[in-house]
Amino acid sequence: MSTDATGAARVLSGNDASSDVKEELKKRVEALGQKLPGFRPGLAIVQVGGREDSNVYIRMKLKNAEAIGINATHVKLPRSATEVEVLLKLNELNQDPNIHGIIVQMPPDSEHYINPHTITDAVNPEKDVDGLHTMNEGHVATGDLETGFLPCTPNGVMELIKRTGVKIAGSDAVVLGRSKIVGTPMSELLKWHHATVTVCHSKTKDLEQKAAAADILVVAIGRAEMVKESWIKPGAVVIDCGINSIDDPTKKSGKRLVGDVDYKGAAKRASWITPVPGGVGPMTVIMLMRNTVLAAEKMLERLLQPKWNLR
Amino acid sequence: MSTDATGAARVLSGNDASSDVKEELKKRVEALGQKLPGFRPGLAIVQVGGREDSNVYIRMKLKNAEAIGINATHVKLPRSATEVEVLLKLNELNQDPNIHGIIVQMPPDSEHYINPHTITDAVNPEKDVDGLHTMNEGHVATGDLETGFLPCTPNGVMELIKRTGVKIAGSDAVVLGRSKIVGTPMSELLKWHHATVTVCHSKTKDLEQKAAAADILVVAIGRAEMVKESWIKPGAVVIDCGINSIDDPTKKSGKRLVGDVDYKGAAKRASWITPVPGGVGPMTVIMLMRNTVLAAEKMLERLLQPKWNLR
Ligand SMILES: NC(=O)C1=CN([C@@H]2O[C@H](COP(=O)(O)OP(=O)(O)OC[C@H]3O[C@@H](n4cnc5c(N)ncnc54)[C@H](OP(=O)(O)O)[C@@H]3O)[C@@H](O)[C@H]2O)C=CC1
Ligand SMILES: NC(=O)C1=CN([C@@H]2O[C@H](COP(=O)(O)OP(=O)(O)OC[C@H]3O[C@@H](n4cnc5c(N)ncnc54)[C@H](OP(=O)(O)O)[C@@H]3O)[C@@H](O)[C@H]2O)C=CC1
Structure with missing residues (x-):
């Protein structure tokens, strides 16, 4: 945060802020690996088609994930993929215990019409690290900033x-x-x-x-x-x-x-x-990483909970 | 809508407006009965305990429902009811094909702690005629005023x-x-x-x-x-x-x-x-009635849809 030559304002640097968060996240991922050896947060980035701008964003996300110790998978679907095929893929990822966070890179680049709302709401809210599921939106709107993902x-x-x-x-x-x-x-x-x-x-x-x-x-x-x-x-x-x-x-x-x-x-x-x-x-990307780590932490907590606790 | 003696403002009467909506709803209920003889919108009003103010509100809702042709049921649970008991009752009502709308009169008056959010989110969003489920809240927040209930x-x-x-x-x-x-x-x-x-x-x-x-x-x-x-x-x-x-x-x-x-x-x-x-x-009460009629209309539409339409 430095004073900018062009005016009186101080520069609010997202590069600086995101570096700080990155260091914090590295420690949290390390702590997870200590609780359950071999355990790493898993993130699936689903892409339909191959828009150039999407490729750039996805590369940035993969790079950040790697630096933090998040296991990120780039799930590519062809431009010929239909909405149903995307939904089937999401269902598979929703079930996968090694995937803690799922995002679909928007907009989908398909030959067919794909409704973005249908896609977003098909992600299990507990894995919705983009925070775009209608349930998560409802939580934020009514001031419940704890239950879901922001x-x-x-x-x-x-x-x-x-x-x-x-x-x-x-x-x-x-x-x-x-x-x-x-x-x-x-x-x-x-x-x-x-x-x-x-x-x-x-x-x-x-x-x-x-x-x-x-x-x-x-x-x-x-x-x-x-x-x-x-x-x-x-x-x-x-x-x-x-x-x-x-x-x-x-x-x-x-x-x-x-x-x-x-x-x-x-x-x-x-x-x-x-x-x-x-x-x-840079803050947007690092918050995605933080949500992914949080999702993994919550999942591990549930895993390690005494089995007789039914609620 | 008349000019008020005390000032320049015109009186925006909820009594007048709700009467107009009431007449419209009577016709819609009649039309439903013509589409499927004997079919009437069904509303369940769940009450835990017996707060006097809640009794007043519930009486008003029952009276309005009756006038419109909605089949309203007052489901009373005792003050000894626990959260789990309320959830079981809601589950039963969620399954009941004759119930198109469900509301829980707030606040619950129980000897036990009952989390109002847990209760509201246990109502099937398709029967949530109070429009308080987190899914419905999310729809309103993001400008989708059609999918859910307002x-x-x-x-x-x-x-x-x-x-x-x-x-x-x-x-x-x-x-x-x-x-x-x-x-x-x-x-x-x-x-x-x-x-x-x-x-x-x-x-x-x-x-x-x-x-x-x-x-x-x-x-x-x-x-x-x-x-x-x-x-x-x-x-x-x-x-x-x-x-x-x-x-x-x-x-x-x-x-x-x-x-x-x-x-x-x-x-x-x-x-x-x-x-x-x-x-x-009066507008609050009549909008509850309108949501109930709407819920019944949507249900009937699904019932009468050609069976081979899988979506
Ligand atoms: N840094 C990051 O990581 C991200 C950056 N972005 C960027 O943020 C910006 C906004 O993105 P997004 O919200 O997705 O864009 P949208 O196009 O979805 O929304 C734009 C909003 O701005 C309003 N608007 C448009 N023109 C005017 C105007 N002349 N006066 C007043 N309001 C106007 C629109 O109003 P109305 O609703 O009436 O149409 C709409 O609500 C973009 O530049 C985008 O690239 C987006 C996401 C992430
Ligand atoms: N006509 C009808 O059918 C209905 C009527 N009502 C009535 O509407 C009113 C509001 O109900 P409800 O929303 O449930 O009430 P709540 O008590 O839940 O919320 C009150 C809101 O008003 C804000 N507030 C309180 N005092 C002040 C103040 N001095 N200055 C500025 N803001 C203030 C609070 O702020 P903060 O968030 O900071 O605490 C809060 O957001 C009540 O009179 C209620 O009886 C309610 C439901 C239905």
């Missing part, structure tokens, strides 16, 4: 906000975006950390004015650099979930990644701000 | 707001309260009707100022007449979910019911306001 991106954002030391309870938080995987669970987590939360979306009027009232502003709209300096309340914590690829002729690839926030402008007013890349992105 | 009080409030003709999409809505049964699903329904929603609770700062920014203000905090005239934006729609009994020596009972809003004061500024009693209360 969705990775919002959970990573909470970790980042906590690292600033800013008081969340009683603060005014504004979330731009209400998607199932980012905006909606984000607003719920902030609410149950006792912020007063306003959720904005494409139908919101006076968006700038609403953003400018936020002590904590989380942006997840998928619009390159839309949030400008004037949208930021002086001293606010600004979290940018956006990942947008824009043209940049100065780069070899001709492309550059930017967030949903105009970083240089916003950094002049914010107290803390996440960069893109290196902000929310 | 919780009764927030759903009744939406009906009332729709009757005003005020445009919900793009409006600024503020919900005071974040409980599992009222505040949280209320804010979700408003969000998925495309309002920009701010959720307030006991940790919120500047509560009055936040309320005063609302085009649509829904209050569910359980604090007698806490919301005053100055909290209301001129022209706002004000929905009062509160049911509070306060002392009133002028009444025979020595008591009087009031909402969470100071009605007379707020009515001076609001465009529409719900009275207490006769506002949200």
